[in-house]
Amino acid sequence: MEMEENKQEEEKVKLVMMMETGNVIGKLRELQESPQLGLSFSSDRTDTWASSISSSSSSSFPCLSPPLPPSVGLDGVLAEGRLVLDVYRAGGAVLPVFWECVQEQMRGLQYLRLGSEDQGALESSLRVLPRLTKLRSLAIRGHRFHDPQAEPLPGLLSSLPDSFSALSLLTHLDLSFNRLSSLPPCILSLSRLSELLLCHNLLSGLPEGVGALASLRRVSLLGNRLVGLPPGLGLLCGLEELDVSFNLLETLPEELGHLQALQTLELSNNRLRALPETLGSLRSLRQLVLQSNDLRTVPACLHSLPLIHNLDVRNNPLGRPPTPPLLAQLTPVLECSETPDLHLGLEQHR
DSSP states (O other): HHHHHHHHHHHHHHHHHHHHHOOOOHHHHHHHHHHOOOOOOOOOHHHHHHHHHHHOOOOOOOOOSSOOOOOBBHHHEEEEEEEEEEEEETGGGGGHHHHHHHHHHHOOEEEEEOOOSSSHHHHHHHHHHOOOOTOOOOEEEESBBBOOOOOBOOOOOOOOOOOGGGGGOOOOEEOOSOOOOOOGGGGGGOOOEEEEOOSOOOOOOOOOGGOOOOOOOOOOOSSOOOOOGGGGGGGGGOEEEEEEEEEEOOOOOOOGGGOOTTOOOOOOSSOOOOOGGGGOOOOOOOEEEEOOOOSSSGGGGGOOOTOOEEEEOOOOOOOOOOOOOOOOOOOOOOOOOOOOOOOOOTOOOO
């Protein structure tokens, strides 16, 4: 009993010392008192985490939702330049606390994953992101958690601040399952970007300036509302994979034929009625998926591409004549009056 009391006294002394050296606990308390963030901090784990920051020990991290195992501490959450917060509800709300409490480690962060289903947590993380200038891989995604009906929660990201362009070392950016209706202009300044994933947003078009992202190797725009592609896309000479499936495309720009490094082109589930002959210049193309469009013919030049091994044209009306226009509605014919009886007499034939 006496040992237990001594232990409690020691904890109180530690708590006082920590409060004198900084306001770490206060920051965590602020988060704890914000139920809309969906974070769950217990007081004993909060004190322990503050101690771990002060002494760089491996004691327990504050309890997130879902909670961390008791054995996992600060070193297990933020380690080797990696921080994964999209596995916790509103985990992005912790990002400012990390920045304030372990700023030295955060300055070297290279890999970060955030969820975007909570507005408050999203706003908190967007304020910190431009300071993480060593980042090379960043994901801000929705659909990480589900509502009570087991439906995935959509991401709430609809724009990015101009200061986002400070992340000049980014090579991988994933903003899928969000509410982007246009490409944020700050992305066009990320000259080292090699992978850009914008799946399942609300994009209806791309800016002509997208051709300035010369380092791009993979672009996925799956599941948007694209009605066209800019000719500037043809300037991406190093592009190897382009996915624009499940959009509203009816035509393609001739400039796609300039993508000499392109190996995979996904065009399925659009409204394409014809393909440009310039696609026959894609000498590196290995896979071309045209499934579920409105194609009546496929240019013969595509069959002679030297490396093509998968040309998928299923579910197209190939070989059929164009669908005729709808006929004007005809005026209904009035019913004739009753036909009179006609009786032929003997030897009468007409």
